[in-house]
Each structure stands twice: as C-alpha cells, then as structure tokens.
Amino acid sequence: MLNNKSILITGGTGSLGKALTAHILKHWPEVKRLVIFSRDEQKQYQMAQDYPMSKYPQMRYFIGDVRDRERLVRAFSGIDYVIHAAAMKHVHIAEYNPDECVKTNVGGAENVIQAALQTKVEHVVALSTDKACAPINLYGATKLTSDKLFVAANNIRGHHNIKFSVVRYGNVMGSNGSVIPFFIKKRSEGVLPITVNEMTRFNISLQGGVDMVLHALKTAWGGEIFVPKISSYRITDVAEAIGPNCEHKEVGIRPGEKIHEEMISSSDSFFTYDIDKYFVIVPQTPIWNIADFVKTFNAKLVPQGFAYNSGTNEEWETVSSLRQLIKEHVDSNFEA
Template identity: 50%
Template sequence: MSILEGSSILVTGGTGSFGKAFIDYALKNLNPKRIVIYSRDELKQYEARLRFNDDPRLRWFIGDIRDQHRLKRAMHGVEYVVHAAALKQVDTAEYNPFEYVQTNIVGSQNVVEAAIDSGVRKVVALSTDKASSPLNLYGATKLAADKLFQSANHYAAGYETRFSVVRYGNVMGSRGSVIPFFRKLIDEGKPLPITDSRMTRFWITLPQAVQFVVDSFDLMNGGELYVPRIPSMNITDLVEALSPGAETYEIGIRPGEKLHEEMISEDDSRRTLRLDDRYVVLPTIAHWGFVPPTGEPVEEGVAYRSNTNDLWLTAADIRTLIEQLD
C-alpha cells in the first residue's frame, strides 16, 4: 500500500505525457481523495478532462509555476506534490535560455516555497539524464533545479515538508519523442534522419516511470536523488525496430546534444548507493536529520552512462515494448 493512497495530490505539468499517465495510474490504483492538475494550457486541460470523463476527484487549475501565489492557492490542503512541469527541448533552450531559467529554476523554487507554506508532506521532482554533467542549457537548468530541491530540505528543516528528486532517461513514446516523429516519416515513405549512428540513450516506458515515482514517495526521507536501473538502446536499433531496413541519413548532433547520455557522474559515484531497482545519490550536505538508506556503495569513479550500461535493449526488445505501448 502506497502512502499516496486516499491522499490529496497535486501534479505540476499535469497535462503532459507523464502527468496524464500518473493521473491515470492514480485514479485506477490509489483511490485519491483528489488530484489537482496544475498546468498552463486550457486546451490541454479540456482534452484531459474529456480523457478522464470529468472524474469528480480531479481539480483543474490553470497556472504557471512562475506564479508563486497561484501555486500556493492550488496547493491548499494538498499532501503530496509531483513536480513534472518544465521546459524541455534542448535546441529551443539554446535559443531561449532565460525562458528556461525562469521556468525550470525560478519556477522550481516557487514550488519549494509554496509547498512549505502550504504544509505539503512530500514533493518528488522529476529530473533528466541531461542534468548530469550538463552540456546544454536545458540540462544546466535541471541540475540547478535538482540542487534546489535537495537543499530545500535545509530550508524546510523546521517544517514538515520533505523534497526528493527522480532522474531518468528518455521516455518511450512520450509527446515530442523520436518514436512518433519516425513513425510519421515512415508512413510518408521518407528516409529517417538520425543525428549519429553511434548515439545511445537510456530508455524507460511511461508506466515504468510512473511506478518509479510512486515507489519513491514511499521510500524517501528527503534529500535523495533516485535513478532507476534501466536499459540503454542504440539509435540504429530503434530504427530497425520501427522499420527494418529503413533508409536513414545522418544530420549531425544538434546544438547542446550529447552522443551518449549520463545519469550519474564519476564524481557523484562517491555518494551513490545501489538498491535493488535503483541508485540513490546522497545529498552533498545534509543537516536536517537525513538518514541514508541501506544500500551497496557503487564503485568510485564509475559513471552511469548509456554507452557503458550493463543493461541493453535489442531491436527485438524495442519492438516488443513499442507493441505494448500501442
């Protein structure tokens, strides 16, 4: 039984791919008292209301995480918060850097402030593999947000609220991901553009990501950065899974993009424990009574990267997962 069962939950960015998958899971499995969907787009909220048949347990708040006052109003009576709102496109961030700073950094601090002031019990913030040793602006803003949420436990030491972070890789089939894009080109009979045939990525399905976040609420004491043990895949195997023998051409790595992704850096490995299904990166400073979980220390100086992972998806594995998504 999860601590989320029968509770009041708020999801920032609740009309995104993760948010809708989390809400669907919660309605079916957690019997929530209510779920507050906090997002900016009225059309997406309307579409989500239709998707969930105007379930009476859902509350709909139009708002931006840049607006701390609105966040406080939305969090009234909320016990748990999933912070999924963010600007996420790597190349767009390179062109509009301060917009990403305002949403991903300032907006995250607003979530922290509002959660503490509203008496929220626990907050789990979603991060990204791009926040580890960030090369791009998006990754840098998410690393800053990760630090804000971990350090927020100092800020809230005299309060009930505790904060943790979940970091994972690309979500298979999510909005704006490569699978829908490739499928459209395949349907049109066009060759598939790949940035680099050597490219590798971490992959996780939406149901796996949702379950990982739910489990993290149960495990967390505040300050942990949780990283799931998930497989890697090669971009050429993804193409083979979608359309065997498809024609491809290389377009080169886009601004701010990495050839291989990383979720735990070599330096962070000194503070990392391995549990059954995850790694836990411990906070650098923890003066709020943090008790580290029981786990096996990972080998010092070994980064958790998509190209050196010990778990891999073959083209056949990817095809099976895609079929399950359909």
C-alpha cells in the first residue's frame, strides 16, 4: 500500500509519529519518502539517531510549524499522503494558553488543508481525540473544530483528486504525558495523585493508533470520522496496577477535565455506522452515496440515541490485564 509512496507526518517526533515511522519502515521498506515534519529540532535530532538517512535513505527531517502555511506548502511538494498529528494536546495548558491552542489546533488544521489543496496530496488523515466529542474544554473544542474543517474540506476540493478523513480515539497507552508513565514515575514517591475515584478513560495502544491511521488511508472515501471499538479503564484500577503499595490520594479534577469521556454522542448516532472493528461517523453532506457505502462495508446504522462513553462501555480492563498491557506496550521491565 505504501511502497513507492511519499508520506509526511506532522508532529512526527511525537509518540504516534515514531510508532508510525517504525511500522512503515518495517512493513513497506520501499516507501519512496517518509518526511518527519515538526518544530522541535532536538526531537528531530534524537529521532535521526534512531533512523539515520545513511541507513534509511527514504527518511527526511523537515523543521516547520503547522502555523506556517508557506512552509507546509513547500513540505507537501511531491507528497502523496499526509498524516496530521501535530497539536497542542494538554488540557490544562490549553486552558491557560487559549490563543496558542487555537493557533495550532485550528489555524494549523486550516493550513494543512489549504497546503494539501495547493499541492498534489492524495489523502490527508487527521488525528482527533475523544475530547472532541461534546467538548467542555478548549482543547476538545479546537479538535472538534479541526474535525469539522477536515470533514468539510472534501466539499471544497474542486477538481483536486484528494480525500480528507479523521481518526478519533482515546488515551494512547504509554504516550508522552499520559497517566501510565506518570504513575510509574510517581510511584517511587509512595503517593499516586488521583483526580477523582470515579474517573474512567478509553484505552488504546500505540499500535492500535497506528492500525487506525493505516485503515483510514486504505479504506476512507472522504469525510469519515473513524472511531475504534476499544476498552475502558478505571483510574483507580490503573493506580492499583502500578502502585498497589502506594497511597492513592484524591486531588480533585483539573480545569477542563471530564469524569468520563465520549467518542460518539447521542446526536452523532443518526450518522454513525458499525463496520465491525470500528464505528464510522459519516459526513452529513457526503460527496458519495450512502447506500453504496453501506453495501461496500456491510455497514449497520447504530440505534438512535446510541452514545459511546468510557463510563458505560461494555469492555473493561482489569488490574491484571492492565499490568500485562503495561508490560507489553509501555515498559517490558515493569513489575508491580
């Protein structure tokens, strides 16, 4: 699928960007070009130690910011597929720096769209978040806006042979800034700070995130929001799995946080289809025929009022399964 193709990843030095890079180089060694686009030169330098151009001649490291449309246009020259992973993602930092979050997550999304339309990009897959569904914080609101921009971009493409689609998922296990590595680091202090005991979150592995992006690249018709069927965990079970001998101290919810996360709201149910491993929220004004989509993917419309919520999910991780997942996906030397 990706051999002889040129791919660019915005925010490519992040956790998912590095996982995508490893997966692509392993499974499509004849990829024509793999461009890592990000604004952090130190992270690019470090990533280039793992994937030097002397060993991986298809690799390119491109310093740039998604806020800079001219730089994006230059970077997209000759690119077939763009995976847009660049974002400000920390809820509390966005609450304190709202204008910066808007510039990156909304302005950056619009710049990616316009740069892709100006060049010969064939497909853009944008990364979303569960916080974009019924958002109560600025980060979620900017990502919902970003989702809407990418979905609507299919209607303004004109003569361009290009598709825009979105993948939306929950907390990525072991990603930078997520709760599991935070708890692993804090347990040496003997106290694990828990926001509220009732809190739940969706959970997906880095590989699961990679698989979703590749699924969208392979199957999207343009305008879909892909949502994985994944498990939830209770924050208290994560604390027990990592620090059973630690004090679990409830510290209160931070600004902009939810007790439970949603990936599909009841309002989305009218446009949401079940396609086996994933749900798909189709665009309200698609550029293709819904009946053809249903037939091709054996898609089934979910019941009206259906909502996909981490607190009412049917699939749950346990303390023991979390320990096993941490060992498999986060730290092979992990011991509770």
